[in-house]
Amino acid sequence: MSKDKILQLLRSSKAGFLSGADLASRLGISRTMVWKHIKALEREGFGIEAVPSQGYRIIQVPDTLRQNELGQGLKTSIIGKDIRLFPEVVSTNTLAMEAASQGAPEGTVIIAEAQTGGKGRLGRTWISPKGNLYLSVILRPQIPTHKAPLITLVGAVAVASAIRKHSSVQAAIKWPNDILISGKKVAGLLTEMSAEPDRIRHIALGIGVDVNMELQELPLDVRMNATTLAVEAGAQVDRKMLLQQILLDLEHWYRIFLTSEAEVLKEWEQLNMTIGCRVTVSGMGEVFEGLAQGIDQEGRLMVALDDSTIRIVAAGDVTIVKK
Numbered sequence: 001m002s003k004d005k006i007l008q009l010l011r012s013s014k015a016g017f018l019s020g021a022d023l024a025s026r027l028g029i030s031r032t033m034v035w036k037h038i039k040a041l042e043r044e045g046f047g048i049e050a051v052p053s054q055g056y057r058i059i060q061v062p063d064t065l066r067q068n069e070l071g072q073g074l075k076t077s078i079i080g081k082d083i084r085l086f087p088e089v090v091s092t093n094t095l096a097m098e099a100a101s102q103g104a105p106e107g108t109v110i111i112a113e114a115q116t117g118g119k120g121r122l123g124r125t126w127i128s129p130k131g132n133l134y135l136s137v138i139l140r141p142q143i144p145t146h147k148a149p150l151i152t153l154v155g156a157v158a159v160a161s162a163i164r165k166h167s168s169v170q171a172a173i174k175w176p177n178d179i180l181i182s183g184k185k186v187a188g189l190l191t192e193m194s195a196e197p198d199r200i201r202h203i204a205l206g207i208g209v210d211v212n213m214e215l216q217e218l219p220l221d222v223r224m225n226a227t228t229l230a231v232e233a234g235a236q237v238d239r240k241m242l243l244q245q246i247l248l249d250l251e252h253w254y255r256i257f258l259t260s261e262a263e264v265l266k267e268w269e270q271l272n273m274t275i276g277c278r279v280t281v282s283g284m285g286e287v288f289e290g291l292a293q294g295i296d297q298e299g300r301l302m303v304a305l306d307d308s309t310i311r312i313v314a315a316g317d318v319t320i321v322k323k
């Protein structure tokens with residue numbers, strides 16, 4: 001499409017300005033058509049400076065994901081080969097589970113600008129206004145069903161490493177799958193699965209990252225313990241580049257996981273901020289306190305109580321009491 005091509009040329013123009021005549025001849029269209037496309041891009045939120053005798057150049061880019069750009073420059077071979085972008089969905093996880101049951105291949109990514117019914121862990125809501133990343137990746141690992149929770153750990157390792165690389169901030173994992181910066185939550189993961197007793201049919205690995213939204217969009221109780229990448233990095237974040245880094249790191253760690261779970265668990269431990277801390281665990285109708293000792297081979301948290309008994313926790317909320 002000529003408009004997308006013009007955008008691509010303007011974005012990659014090293015010389016700054018590109019003349020209307022130059023754009024017209026490269027695309028084989030009239031200068032009037034070029035001008036019409038420029039106006040359309042401005043309506044989409046691009047700031048385009050037009051200087052007589054020099055041409056056009058981009059001075060502002062809207063914070064919008066564009067379907068045709070998401071895969072550009074993406075260096076993965078499975079994850080993100082098919083990326084499906086939606087302006088608004090109920091939940092990318094729900095959509096990914098449906099797409100997977102209709103045969104969508106492994107690595108398909110469902111992504112949305114906003115969710116009306118974003119799902120969090122333990123039946124909670126994931127508030128999903130525009131400006132963040134909401135994606136679900138379809139995976140079909142050939143692993144025993146009881147190993148499925150490890151996929152969330154793979155995702156957490158990928159998201160924490162991608163955030164560290166992309167924004168140079170110290171993102172860390174709080175068990176099981178929260179990503180925190182300076183003690184505040186910036187991302188969460190939710191894995192859903194369709195399985196038979198001995199075989200996984202498919203998994204939707206859901207990832208929500210608070211990127212550029214205004215924190216005021218979150219209710220007060222959530223806001224108190226939350227942050228965004230833009231706040232932490234001190235500048236608006238390029239969501240496409242962050243998405244691509246997440247997909248790249250996810251493919252890297254997923255491949256490693258399929259041959260060596262231990263390596264992923266080791267990396268999870270490197271990136272985590274839970275092990276070695278005194279924690280309160282709540283869930284399943286009870287609350288207890290102890291020392292987080294480590295995770296087992298299924299990614300469950302091992303907590304040593306004060307009477308030296310060890311509790312193995314598969315699901316629950318962890319609050320760090322003391323480092």
Ligand code: BTN
Pocket residue numbers: 090091092093094115117118119120121122124126133134135136177178187188189190206207208209
């Ligand atoms: C949590 O920390 O409670 C998990 C949050 C997971 C949110 C993501 S956003 C994309 C995907 N779609 C959903 O409905 N949920 C996950």
